Amino acid sequence: MTLQIPADLLPADGRFGSGPSKVPAGRLEALAATGVSLMGTSHRQQPVKDLVRRVQSGLADLFSLPEGYEVVLGNGGSVAFFDLVTYALVRERSQHAVFGAFGKKFLSAAKAAPWLADPSVISAEPGGLAVPAQKDDVDVYAWTHNETSTGVMAPVVRPAGAGAHQLTIVDATSAAGGLPLEVTESDVYYFAPQKSFASDGGLWLALLSPAAIARAEEIAASGRHIPSFFSLTEAIKQSRSAQTVNTPSVATLFLMAEQLDWMNSSGGLDAMVDRTTASSDVLYAWAEKASYVRPFVEAPTHRSLVVGTVELDAGIDKDLLRSVLAENGVVDLDAYRGIGTNQLRVAMYPSVDSADIEALTACIDWVVDRL
Numbered sequence: 001m002t003l004q005i006p007a008d009l010l011p012a013d014g015r016f017g018s019g020p021s022k023v024p025a026g027r028l029e030a031l032a033a034t035g036v037s038l039m040g041t042s043h044r045q046q047p048v049k050d051l052v053r054r055v056q057s058g059l060a061d062l063f064s065l066p067e068g069y070e071v072v073l074g075n076g077g078s079v080a081f082f083d084l085v086t087y088a089l090v091r092e093r094s095q096h097a098v099f100g101a102f103g104k105k106f107l108s109a110a111k112a113a114p115w116l117a118d119p120s121v122i123s124a125e126p127g128g129l130a131v132p133a134q135k136d137d138v139d140v141y142a143w144t145h146n147e148t149s150t151g152v153m154a155p156v157v158r159p160a161g162a163g164a165h166q167l168t169i170v171d172a173t174s175a176a177g178g179l180p181l182e183v184t185e186s187d188v189y190y191f192a193p194q195k196s197f198a199s200d201g202g203l204w205l206a207l208l209s210p211a212a213i214a215r216a217e218e219i220a221a222s223g224r225h226i227p228s229f230f231s232l233t234e235a236i237k238q239s240r241s242a243q244t245v246n247t248p249s250v251a252t253l254f255l256m257a258e259q260l261d262w263m264n265s266s267g268g269l270d271a272m273v274d275r276t277t278a279s280s281d282v283l284y285a286w287a288e289k290a291s292y293v294r295p296f297v298e299a300p301t302h303r304s305l306v307v308g309t310v311e312l313d314a315g316i317d318k319d320l321l322r323s324v325l326a327e328n329g330v331v332d333l334d335a336y337r338g339i340g341t342n343q344l345r346v347a348m349y350p351s352v353d354s355a356d357i358e359a360l361t362a363c364i365d366w367v368v369d370r371l
């Protein structure tokens, strides 16, 4: 089937992938122009240290980092950080609010750690939201700021009644940079570069509170075996001198630094949230209005500003729809494995223009009309 969408309906940029996400035009050229002095030199040399500093200070600016908080980074991405938490931050028992695939994966890591007690779990079905609740015998509350698998966002607030000995640890892989945040509500706010930060995968970055740093030091001194890859105290030490424990991907850091410069010079986090709000307003208004589609997430306040999920009527062949769109350069609308029955998923990270979300919905209307 060949259907050519009229050029005036098409988005300026048709990439809507939830991660890795679109890298804005011009960034790879900037990498080619600057990379010569950065790549192929030791990561212990000044140019790479300067780059790490640029990322750290860019994040500190973006999140208005409070006194005492530190930006720490290391290799392995967010899923490696799940394991790191089990080694380096949970004393005995964690609680997990689980409402999608990523929260579940973290829970599995905590369950599998033989040195920890069986976790406390609060869960919701896909499309719903679960939030942590005060419980005396846990020392960590863990949840996901944005469930990339389902398009549900969660508040980042300490559970009412939480004690000073209880850390809040938030997986913000797809949320950071696109959802509002009061940093003091989290002790560990961690993410990776390949979503809102328009870079590549492989690194984790974390905003650590003084309490989180103290916990890492306490556990490191406790005699628990911690493989060096999962040592948070070592990562903290290296990060303080703009280094990582082992060799990082320099190109990934460069692309992230460029995105942070753009974010900070365009008005910072508030301006980025304005962008994701504008995009998601367009998407959900369309999904509520068009007769053949509806938002997957029922509660409007749980609908994510950064990853939108919509359910198409059963009569619409979503694979055919997606392939026609892809032939026209509109790509990466796949739902997360096993979520929804006939779903499209649309990333609305800060780099995505709301005009392109508008164009996307017009293209879908146009194709559905002709299927």
Ligand SMILES: *Cc1c(COP(=O)(O)O)cnc(C)c1O
Binding pocket: 019, 076, 077, 078, 079, 080, 102, 144, 146, 147, 148, 171, 172, 173, 174, 192, 201, 202, 203
């Ligand atoms: C993408 C994603 C991850 C996985 O990140 P990796 O860097 O690939 O390990 C974890 N959690 C959430 C919420 C994500 O969106």
